Amino acid sequence: MFKIIKKEVLAPMIKLLEIKAPLVAGKAAAGQFVIIRTHELGERVPLTIADFDREKGIITCVFQEVGKTTRELGTMIPGDCITDFVGPLGLPSHIEKFGRVVCVGGGIGVAPVYPIARALKDAGNDVTGIVGARTKSFIFWEDKMRSACSELRVTTDDGTYARKGFVTDLLREVIEEKGDIALCLAIGPLPMMQAVCALTREYKLKTIVSLNSIMVDGTGMCGSCRVTVGGETKFACVDGPEFDGHEVDFAEMSRRSVIYKPQEKLSIERYDEAGARRPGCGCGGEK
Ligand SMILES: Cc1cc2nc3c(=O)[nH]c(=O)nc-3n(C[C@H](O)[C@H](O)[C@H](O)COP(=O)(O)OP(=O)(O)OC[C@H]3O[C@@H](n4cnc5c(N)ncnc54)[C@H](O)[C@@H]3O)c2cc1C
Ligand code: FES
CATH class of the missing domain: 2.40.30.10 (Translation factors)
Known part of the structure; x- marks a missing residue:
């Protein structure tokens, strides 16, 4: 427990x-x-x-x-x-002194980006952070990200906070301004990571993404987290979750991410019908 x-x-x-x-x-x-x-x-x-x-x-x-x-x-x-x-x-993130790096977190992706940005900064990199959310109320950990990065830029899709626009707008600006970026790390919703990769491909900027494929055992045995990277089958749980974003077959990933939609819908309906209760662990919180 x-x-x-x-x-x-x-x-x-x-x-x-x-x-x-x-x-x-x-x-x-x-x-x-x-x-x-x-x-x-x-x-x-x-x-x-x-x-x-x-x-x-x-x-x-x-x-x-x-x-x-x-x-x-x-x-x-x-x-x-x-x-x-x-x-x-x-696998842990590959951390070394690359030089100048950009860490992009979209929505909930800010949480996984944070420890990686911190580790990259601790390794001596100049880390530009970019965080984005749909609207102001979805921005979180701005202070933590600011401390983990050498510089932080913030954006909201609707302009209710900081700059109006998408993380890709700020990323293009950073690439154009700084020029000599060695690595980009992007974590967020699949379409965001795909858009970041489309942009960085234009600049031949190596980009790492963290793939949230459906996982069951997490040890490489069930195959549910299968993704195609560089034409090869990889298991995100043991070969990743981080991969070279320019090599990822995002179309296949998007298709596979919705294969259990009917079961997921049924599951939430049943949960709500049963009163959306808090699970009892039986340990009384003492352990
Ligand atoms: C390596 C990895 C790290 C993740 N880290 C985070 C995180 O830090 N915070 C966070 O909010 N989410 C994270 N996710 C996604 C999270 O696992 C799913 O949101 C969660 O499983 C949804 O379960 P559910 O029953 O609430 O929703 P469901 O209704 O079952 O599913 C909603 C959607 O979540 C995804 N999903 C469902 N089951 C799984 C599963 N077993 N594995 C992966 N995705 C699934 C599918 O895309 C699905 O359509 C991570 C996923 C992976 C693979
Ligand atoms: S989750 Fe089963 S092989 Fe990756």
């Missing part, structure tokens, strides 16, 4: 949980993820390690409530326990 010790609402439908998981925290690195199960009968869902404190044994996850399990997780409160919390999974 893994005890929730802190909860914060960061934006509408976006929540943060700090979870006591000393073994996971002891080994966690930027770019990795965990697979959790809220209770015995729950489904397994992957969540990125958005932050970690090795000394306190704490992992921070930030999630968006998009369906049954993330909604259920969002009802849990400090003192509740998560039944399974497996990790760290996936």
